[in-house]
Amino acid sequence: MKPGSFMSEKSAKIFVAGHRGLVGSAIVRKLQESGFTNLLLRTHSDLDLTNQADVESFFSTEKPAYVILAAAKVGGIHANNTYPADFIAVNLQIQTNVIHSAYTNGVKKLLFLGSSCIYPKFAPQPIPESALLTGPLEPTNEWYAIAKIAGIKMCQAYRIQHQWDAISGMPTNLYGPNDNFHPENSHVLPALMRRFHEAKVNNAEEVVVWGSGSPLREFLHVDDLADACVFLMEKYSGFEHVNVGSGVEVTIKELAELVKEVVGFEGKLVWDCTKPDGTPRKLMDSSKLASLGWTPKVSIRDGLRQTYDWYLENVVQKQQ
Numbered sequence: 001m002k003p004g005s006f007m008s009e010k011s012a013k014i015f016v017a018g019h020r021g022l023v024g025s026a027i028v029r030k031l032q033e034s035g036f037t038n039l040l041l042r043t044h045s046d047l048d049l050t051n052q053a054d055v056e057s058f059f060s061t062e063k064p065a066y067v068i069l070a071a072a073k074v075g076g077i078h079a080n081n082t083y084p085a086d087f088i089a090v091n092l093q094i095q096t097n098v099i100h101s102a103y104t105n106g107v108k109k110l111l112f113l114g115s116s117c118i119y120p121k122f123a124p125q126p127i128p129e130s131a132l133l134t135g136p137l138e139p140t141n142e143w144y145a146i147a148k149i150a151g152i153k154m155c156q157a158y159r160i161q162h163q164w165d166a167i168s169g170m171p172t173n174l175y176g177p178n179d180n181f182h183p184e185n186s187h188v189l190p191a192l193m194r195r196f197h198e199a200k201v202n203n204a205e206e207v208v209v210w211g212s213g214s215p216l217r218e219f220l221h222v223d224d225l226a227d228a229c230v231f232l233m234e235k236y237s238g239f240e241h242v243n244v245g246s247g248v249e250v251t252i253k254e255l256a257e258l259v260k261e262v263v264g265f266e267g268k269l270v271w272d273c274t275k276p277d278g279t280p281r282k283l284m285d286s287s288k289l290a291s292l293g294w295t296p297k298v299s300i301r302d303g304l305r306q307t308y309d310w311y312l313e314n315v316v317q318k319q320q
């Protein structure tokens, strides 16, 4: 498909897989704001994307024109390190089923989402797309990373053999509304937001933060990612995956101080060095996306404030 026609087809049927998640819900918001009127949505309980026959039946019945694949088994460093079989098996099943059935049922274009964890543990920083498969992966999430790399390769293989327009975006660490705030299985930002909030309301004297605090992480607000996904659907039909980052990184210690300040917790931080640091740094080079004309808009301080307001309104208030 030639770039430049997606945005003109506002009544095209678009399947947003994983529409209730952090990324999927942001993509639905972005598509609705952009005037798209025919979104095809299925919950995990409606359609288990690991079930090949159900996925094939769904695509042959619904015949969507476009697919944005934001469904996956996702979690933070502890979850990835604890459930490697789930992270490789479920993600391989979801992406293989969706990519194949999308192709065989005439979908015009599919966007697959990977992650910055696909890159080698000690890749050059900032990490260019060309660093893929040039060194050993980070052990805490190599199973998830291998699944995501296989997704990129599957999209490329279908482009080579069938001239099919499947593209891949590689987001950096994301945060925002509808994030996963699970105390153990979430990513660092929502985990700390919940922990600092609970410590504040319980007048706790200290909060435990995992690791040494020295790793660096790049963060992008999920509304920026959703904007980039729609931008790529419109503008990009290339073979190589595309990094989607903010270009802004902080140490985990700086992040913890920022979240502490936004939440208003006034106690101490305690570092639990029995927990893994993971990769020391994974700042991506997003200049390829920038050269296409896309830039992020949400600053981390504004994004944290907006996310905490959402958390108070949609998580805390619902528990009372």
Ligand SMILES: NC(=O)C1=CN([C@@H]2O[C@H](COP(=O)(O)OP(=O)(O)OC[C@H]3O[C@@H](n4cnc5c(N)ncnc54)[C@H](OP(=O)(O)O)[C@@H]3O)[C@@H](O)[C@H]2O)C=CC1
Pocket (backbone or CB within 6 Å): 017, 018, 019, 020, 021, 022, 023, 024, 043, 044, 045, 047, 048, 049, 050, 069, 070, 071, 072, 073, 074, 094, 113, 114, 115, 116, 170, 171, 172, 173, 174, 175, 178, 179, 180, 187
């Ligand atoms: N969060 C992050 O920091 C980053 C995320 N990404 C990528 O973005 C994408 C979305 O991640 P994110 O939004 O954070 O994840 P979430 O866990 O918030 O959302 C994932 C969605 O997929 C659904 N899902 C999971 N398994 C199945 C299944 N078997 N069948 C149908 N639906 C299923 C979930 O439904 P349910 O909850 O009901 O099971 C959920 O709605 C993923 O590809 C991830 O790799 C990339 C980089 C960073």
Ligand SMILES: C[C@H]1O[C@H](OP(=O)(O)OP(=O)(O)OC[C@H]2O[C@@H](n3cnc4c(=O)[nH]c(N)nc43)[C@H](O)[C@@H]2O)[C@@H](O)[C@@H](O)C1=O
Pocket (backbone or CB within 6 Å): 074, 075, 076, 077, 078, 080, 115, 116, 117, 140, 141, 144, 172, 173, 174, 184, 185, 186, 187, 188, 189, 191, 192, 209, 210, 211, 215, 217, 252, 275, 276, 277, 278, 279
């Ligand atoms: C997006 C990317 O995200 C994952 O990689 P990660 O960036 O290492 O994930 P993380 O957010 O869980 O940790 C970042 C850092 O933060 C520290 N940390 C401190 N305190 C908490 C804490 O309370 N929870 C968590 N989870 N981490 C903490 C933690 O020790 C680590 O040093 C991949 O699994 C994979 O999902 C992936 O693709």
